[in-house]
Amino acid sequence: MKLSSGTKIVVMSVVAGLIGGGVAAGGVVHFTQNDQAANVTTAKNSAVKVNENNVKGKSSATKAFKNVSSAVVSVINLQKQQSLQSDFFGDQTQNRDSDSSDLQTASEGSGVVYKKDRNTAYIVTNNHVVAGSNAIQVLLSDGTKLTGKLVGTDEQTDLAVLKVKADKISEVANFADSGKVEAGQSVLAIGSPLGSDYATSVTEGIISATKRQVDATDESGNSLGKANVLQTDAAINPGNSGGPLVNLAGQVVGINSMKLASSEDGTSVEGMGFAIPSNTVVTIINGLEKDGKIERPALGVSMVDLSNVSASDQREVLHLPDSVSDGVIIVEAQDDSPAAKAGLERYDVITKIDDTKVSDSGELRDALYKHKVGDSVKFTYYHKGQEKTVTVKLDKTTSSLNNAQ
Numbered sequence: 001m002k003l004s005s006g007t008k009i010v011v012m013s014v015v016a017g018l019i020g021g022g023v024a025a026g027g028v029v030h031f032t033q034n035d036q037a038a039n040v041t042t043a044k045n046s047a048v049k050v051n052e053n054n055v056k057g058k059s060s061a062t063k064a065f066k067n068v069s070s071a072v073v074s075v076i077n078l079q080k081q082q083s084l085q086s087d088f089f090g091d092q093t094q095n096r097d098s099d100s101s102d103l104q105t106a107s108e109g110s111g112v113v114y115k116k117d118r119n120t121a122y123i124v125t126n127n128h129v130v131a132g133s134n135a136i137q138v139l140l141s142d143g144t145k146l147t148g149k150l151v152g153t154d155e156q157t158d159l160a161v162l163k164v165k166a167d168k169i170s171e172v173a174n175f176a177d178s179g180k181v182e183a184g185q186s187v188l189a190i191g192s193p194l195g196s197d198y199a200t201s202v203t204e205g206i207i208s209a210t211k212r213q214v215d216a217t218d219e220s221g222n223s224l225g226k227a228n229v230l231q232t233d234a235a236i237n238p239g240n241s242g243g244p245l246v247n248l249a250g251q252v253v254g255i256n257s258m259k260l261a262s263s264e265d266g267t268s269v270e271g272m273g274f275a276i277p278s279n280t281v282v283t284i285i286n287g288l289e290k291d292g293k294i295e296r297p298a299l300g301v302s303m304v305d306l307s308n309v310s311a312s313d314q315r316e317v318l319h320l321p322d323s324v325s326d327g328v329i330i331v332e333a334q335d336d337s338p339a340a341k342a343g344l345e346r347y348d349v350i351t352k353i354d355d356t357k358v359s360d361s362g363e364l365r366d367a368l369y370k371h372k373v374g375d376s377v378k379f380t381y382y383h384k385g386q387e388k389t390v391t392v393k394l395d396k397t398t399s400s401l402n403n404a405q
Contacts, residue, residue: 060186064248065188065190065202067250068171068246070140070170070171071113071173072110072111072112072190072191073111073140073141074192074196075109075110075123075148078104078106080102103135108192108195109125109126109128109130109239109240110192112190112243113173114174114175120164121169122161124160124255126255129160129242130150140169146168148163151292152287152288153293154287154294158276173252175251175253175281175282178230178253178278178280179279181207181247183208185207185247187207188202188204188234189236189244191240191242191256192240193236193239194237203234205232205233206232207231208271208272212230214226214229226362227276228363229275230245230276231272232273233273241256241258242255242256254275255275255281257276259272260274295373296369297372297373297395299333300334300340301333301337302332304329305329306360317347320382320385324349326351326357328350329348330350342390342391342392344379350364351381353380354377373394374394375393
């Protein structure tokens with residue numbers, strides 16, 4: 001998943017060429033020094049010695065890291081090499097897969113073991129970490145290398161589930177309620193920045209925002225709509241994708257997915273990473289385990305947040321009373337869609353799904369996705385200034401409903 005707001009986004013898997021190029025060896029370390037000699041006074045004939053360390057790993061961050069670090073893994077995406085071969089006349093080229101046994105590391109990311117069920121352990125990671133793989137390897141924190149099998153992926157949320165044999169798995173992570181996470185709360189990001197050479201690295205920061213809404217696109221640049229994510233200033237680097245963002249109890253509150261690298265004008269940005277909230281993660285991984293894919297209910301509408309419309313248009317075009325300041329405007333209801341069948345029209349403003357208020361399109365999706373295909377759901381909306389309710393029978397997302405909800 002990438003942001004598409006005109007800013008430069010780094011998706012947190014790391015390509016093989018970067019690792020193979022020896023990033024660690026090629027890095028440059030800059031030391032600073034004062035041109036003037038420092039004045040240091042020491043006693044004659046006294047030797048400096050190492051004193052007892054008074055910390056001894058008792059900090060909350062250290063305890064949280066120890067609680068979950070053994071469940072964090074590196075995920076290695078293996079792909080067949082591609083070769084270019086000219087035809088007999090030399091005027092055409094074509095891609096040809098190399099021998100199936102000739103697999104190379106295409107990218108590396110992170111993941112976290114969240115469940116053991118008899119002889120099988122389950123790992124959550126990002127969809128973009130495993131995309132295009134011909135085989136997957138999972139590297140445990142103790143260096144053990146296992147073969148991973150893909151259970152299912154979901155491009156919409158950028159999540160994927162893998163499974164491995166459980167006999168080497170010693171620990172699984174637990175999820176916390178991301179709905180109770182607060183801005184300013186301390187968190188740790190754990191993963192493999194720049195690949196497995198730096199596996200189980202940990203950085204510390206805070207939750208910068210709990211409901212940051214970003215535009216998401218797939219790897220081809222197609223819009224996936226809005227995504228609600230946690231924002232953190234914990235350092236997240238290529239290779240951290242799929243690793244956990246944990247609270248100081250060692251519970252997973254999110255899955256690290258992306259970072260903001262620069263603003264629209266090219267200004268470099270630091271300390272802006274994004275994680276998929278754990279409540280979203282749990283819903284998706286349960287669905288992937290069950291069906292291998294996520295089938296979502298859809299209204300069949302394109303929409304815009306009411307907050308993006310001027311106050312004058314809210315009054316003169318939508319005819320909304322002054323008491324209504326939040327909601328989602330239907331821009332178009334597609335023919336034969338669930339919304340159209342229920343009588344919802346262009347410029348209707350949805351304010352509630354069942355008894356849940358919806359302030360924007362992200363909240364509408366969250367409320368909608370709590371239901372299943374075929375559910376009948378009550379919508380509260382304003383039509384030409386009048387509050388109404390309607391029951392909509394939800395249909396599944398299809399190709400005819402692309403870029404609609």
